[in-house]
Amino acid sequence: MNYRFIGLLLCCVFILNSCQDEVLPKPKAQLRLEYPARESKMVQTSAYSFQYNSHARIKDLKSASFTLDYPSLKGAIYLTYRPVENNLVELITDAQKLSYEHVVKADNILEQQYIDENNSVYGMFYEVKGNAASQAQFYATDSTRHFLTGSLYFYAKPNYDSIYPAAVYLQKDVRQILETLKWK
Template identity: 65%
Template sequence: MNSKWYLYILIFSIILVSCGDDVLPKPKAMLRLEYPESSKERLVSEKFQFEHNAQAQVKKNKNFSVTLDYPLMKGSIFITYKEVKNNLEELLADAQKLSYEHVVKADNIMEQPFINEKDQVYGMFYEVAGDAASQAQFYVTDSTQHFVTGSLYFRAKPNYDSIYPAAVYLQKDIRVIMESLRWNE
């Protein structure tokens, strides 16, 4: 065979290999996560009671503490009860300190006071934005006998962009907990 045929075969091979779909850039998009509409259940403890999302798996711990686990989101809300024994200022300082320990990684911490005078439930909700370990913290008290703190944690590396939809969903659940919390006398 002469070199002319080799050239034709080479050109034909290049054309054959180069034929294919045009490469197109992928459009910018974000993952859309949709969570089920939450139905409410009432959790009754010896010291307090509240409504929570029925999707949560409830685990009652010692000392009247409760864990609400959301396996699909790999998140949990940890709720701790403490009795007020002339130590309200110390309990408030500890709750605020716990919330602001995340300031190193947080982009912003937004405080939202909560007052329910009718049922004597007073507190604060902390919304944490950024790559912090906890995306929300809260405390509620009656100022005389009861003090409850809560924290939202995910079992994943704290990447705010990735956990944001789940964090927003669970922050709504925390607000429901705060709004429905009542003290058992």
């Protein structure tokens, strides 16, 4: 009986000693994506000019409306120009309505007003968070002659966690367009 007790005691000691390291959950890993450094180019249309990321390809340049395509990121910035012809309120309403159509899928839409009095550029930048189709939108106007809208879309089903790094990268490009915009 003593041998059974000693054997049981030894088994307990071995079992207790074998589990010395604490089991910790693994930390969440984050995907590290590296995007090319920005190099700016100038695009000029009949109505305006701005700087854009040289890694974008200009597609469908028709008058002053076209697309900046980012094939490696599977995304594009769509730019639409319209002249102001006593319809500024309608143009602004349509641009705001387009931005808020994404509210159903979006977690949040951040509005940021933009004013550049030196170049007569007035507008709004919308940063869309969540599984919405567009991650950024803007409109800009000089209030008398010109009106430009821009929208960022990806060529994939919107999954915010997956497209977040690319969305942040391209949102900076959308801001660059807005901040370097000059009317003719």
